[in-house]
Amino acid sequence: MTSSPSKRIRTASPSRDAGTIPAQSKPKSSPMLSASSSPYMPMFSHFRSELDAHHDRRERVIKASRDITANSKKIIFTLQRAPSLGSALPNGITTEIGGKTTTIGTLLKSIYPSDLASINVWRYHWQLSPGIQELMEAAVFQHYLLTQELLNFADAQKLVGQLVGDELVGGGLLTEEDYLLGVFDSVGEMMRWSVSHLAVSRGRGEGDEALVKDLRTLRLALEMLKTHGAGCERDVEKKMEVMQSCVDKVENTAYGLVVRGSERPKEWIPEDKFPEMHD
Amino acid sequence: MAKNTSGMVDPAIFDYLQSKIDEDTEIRDQVKTILQDLEKHGRHSQASLAKAHSTQASQYGTIVEETEISIADQINVVERLAGTASRYPYYKYNSLWSRDIQNTMFHVLLCGWLGGSLGLGNGYQGRLLTLEEVGRVLKVPINLKDRDAFHLTIEEYLHALITLIDELSRLAINAVIQADFAISLQVSKFIKDIYAGFQILNLKNDSLRRRSDSIKYSVKKVEDIVYDLSLRNLIPKET
Numbered sequence: 392m393t394s395s396p397s398k399r400i401r402t403a404s405p406s407r408d409a410g411t412i413p414a415q416s417k418p419k420s421s422p423m424l425s426a427s428s429s430p431y432m433p434m435f436s437h438f439r440s441e442l443d444a445h446h447d448r449r450e451r452v453i454k455a456s457r458d459i460t461a462n463s464k465k466i467i468f469t470l471q472r473a474p475s476l477g478s479a480l481p482n483g484i485t486t487e488i489g490g491k492t493t494t495i496g497t498l499l500k501s502i503y504p505s506d507l508a509s510i511n512v513w514r515y516h517w518q519l520s521p522g523i524q525e526l527m528e529a530a531v532f533q534h535y536l537l538t539q540e541l542l543n544f545a546d547a548q549k550l551v552g553q554l555v556g557d558e559l560v561g562g563g564l565l566t567e568e569d570y571l572l573g574v575f576d577s578v579g580e581m582m583r584w585s586v587s588h589l590a591v592s593r594g595r596g597e598g599d600e601a602l603v604k605d606l607r608t609l610r611l612a613l614e615m616l617k618t619h620g621a622g623c624e625r626d627v628e629k630k631m632e633v634m635q636s637c638v639d640k641v642e643n644t645a646y647g648l649v650v651r652g653s654e655r656p657k658e659w660i661p662e663d664k665f666p667e668m669h670d
Numbered sequence: 671m672a673k674n675t676s677g678m679v680d681p682a683i684f685d686y687l688q689s690k691i692d693e694d695t696e697i698r699d700q701v702k703t704i705l706q707d708l709e710k711h712g713r714h715s716q717a718s719l720a721k722a723h724s725t726q727a728s729q730y731g732t733i734v735e736e737t738e739i740s741i742a743d744q745i746n747v748v749e750r751l752a753g754t755a756s757r758y759p760y761y762k763y764n765s766l767w768s769r770d771i772q773n774t775m776f777h778v779l780l781c782g783w784l785g786g787s788l789g790l791g792n793g794y795q796g797r798l799l800t801l802e803e804v805g806r807v808l809k810v811p812i813n814l815k816d817r818d819a820f821h822l823t824i825e826e827y828l829h830a831l832i833t834l835i836d837e838l839s840r841l842a843i844n845a846v847i848q849a850d851f852a853i854s855l856q857v858s859k860f861i862k863d864i865y866a867g868f869q870i871l872n873l874k875n876d877s878l879r880r881r882s883d884s885i886k887y888s889v890k891k892v893e894d895i896v897y898d899l900s901l902r903n904l905i906p907k908e909t
Contacts (some may be wrong), residue, residue, distance in 0.1 A: 434800060435867030440822050441813065446874055510818040513761035535678065542828045566692040608677035612684045620695040622762075666870075 403568040406525060448506040452515040459522030462491045462498070466529040467481070467580055470536060476588075476598050477539040495526060500532060503555050503564060503609045512563060520569055523551070527565070527573020532580040539601065541609065544570050569624040575613065576632035582637035588642050603645045610638045684876065698753055701766050707748040708770050714740035715777040719837075724843040727853050730795060734786040741788065743805075744774050748808050752820035758819050768826060771851055775830035778807050779838060783860075795874060796856050797863075801827040825878055828868075832881045835861050839888035842895050851899055852906050858892040865889050 469487045473480055480488075507515060530550055534542035542550075547570050548562035555561035585602045592599055613634060618624045671825070677863045718737040725733055757761060778788060779799055787793030788807045805812035805822050816819040845853035865885050873879035899905050 429866040429869045431798065431863055432870070435870055438867075439871050441824055443872055479889060509816060510760055513818075515763065536879040538819070539678055541679050541683060543680060544686060567687055571687055580794070605678040608679045612679050612681075616684065616688060616691065618691055620698060621691045622694050622698065623691065 445526050452482035452518040455502045456519050456522030460525040463525040463529040464493050466491045473536045499555045523569045524573045528576040575634050578634045578637050582641050585641045589644050606638045704751045705770050711740050711743040719780050727850050730784045734784050737781045752810050756819040772826050772829040778804050779834045795900040835888050839891050842892045851904050856897050858896045
């Protein structure tokens with residue numbers, strides 16, 4: 392701070408030596424003043440309106456995506472209460488999910504096709520992607536609980552198409568990458584459901600064996616994918632570890648039931664219903 | 671539901687996903703190969719344009735001539751890139767080439783500023799080529815909205831413009847070294863006009879915003895040069 396006044400003196404001194412008029416000749420016109428005279432203003436006002444429209448569209452997509460995520464999460468929570476695998480869901484659950492699904496459809500229709508027409512589907516893809524992935528997570532999980540099968544891509548696309556009321560083109564909102572990343576995340580939900588289900592049935596339920604087997608099959612299929620050099624490489628890498636540890640948890644639970652569960656009398660009720668959930 | 675002895679996963683699902691992933695990898699490789707060529711020719715343009723820093727304004731013509739040769743090579747590569755890229759969703763892959771395209775656009779802008787006509791007819795020194803003109807030079811569409819194909823975006827043009835300003839603020843210094851004082855004055859006016867334009871844009875917190883923040887330092891740098899010149903009565907009389 393102390394050096395700044397001396398600096399000012401030093402820069403001022405050559406002006407005296409040169410004998411010219413100093414301060415007033417310094418062209419310090421404010422840029423705002425020159426704005427009116429800049430010949431490029433029409434060009435920039437055009438850019439301004441284009442960029443404003445772009446940012447508005449982007450904002451709307453981000454907001455819709457966020458709300459789609461929230462509603463998909465609620466669907467997932469509801470699905471966790473499903474009592475059994477491979478059969479129809481209780482009415483209460485179906486109604487609740489139906490309501491959320493309708494909301495997601497409305498959200499999607501608020502941005503499609505208006506903000507996501509033609510070239511813009513991909514322009515805002517990174518903003519829409521999180522919501523679509525969460526939606527996939529819910530859809531894959533729901534499909535598994537109902538049918539004990541993995542929802543395939545074509546059906547997933549049809550589902551998104553139905554949500555926007557445009558089965559033919561609307562499915563284009565779903566990319567293979569988002570579907571795949573949704574499948575990765577759904578393993579976590581299958582794990583949560585399996586662990587609590589196994590804890591209640593204590594390994595004596597019908598289809599308990601299939602649960603572990605299913606997750607193992609899915610894990611292997613996901614592990615076998617080669618994504619090196621692809622656009623989804625980094626996302627897949629991140630999700631791979633999480634997915635693996637989820638399957639591990641189900642295997643560990645099943646192991647515990649085989650080793651310790653058989654020692655317990657049939658009437659024995661665990662004090663803590665869901666011991667694995669506290670890990 | 672008894673069918674589930676073979677597991678939950680239909681192998682066709684993952685065969686399909688793998689084929690799609692392979693396709694994506696293949697497209698990325700193709701684009702990257704083309705970009706290597708673009709970068710190579712871009713370096714030649716960069717080298718020619720750099721001579722402006724040690725050349726009298728009256729001699730810019732020779733630099734422009736030389737640069738237009740390598741820009742012609744860049745135009746050919748851009749054509750190849752556009753051909754390949756237009757087969758796929760534009761915004762899916764545009765991050766791959768956006769930086770290289772910005773550089774190419776900058777070469778065109780600077781060449782145009784130095785007086786290159788670039789096939790547009792009557793070039794003059796100090797000219798700002800518009801986005802439309804850069805598109806015409808590179809033979810590709812601009813700011814496409816209603817169809818999905820390769821094009822130049824407004825953002826890319828603005829990025830190239832910021833690079834141009836950076837480069838010109840350096841030219842303003844080097845012109846003084848060669849006693850080419852008029853160039854510095856011209857640069858000062860030009861940069862201020864562009865800066866005024868940037869000020870009406872509502873930029874979000876992105877790379878464009880960060881880079882455009884640097885324009886004011888260029889403005890100041892060149893204003894200081896003009897100040898130094900005016901103090902010493904070195905500013906040529908306007909004719």
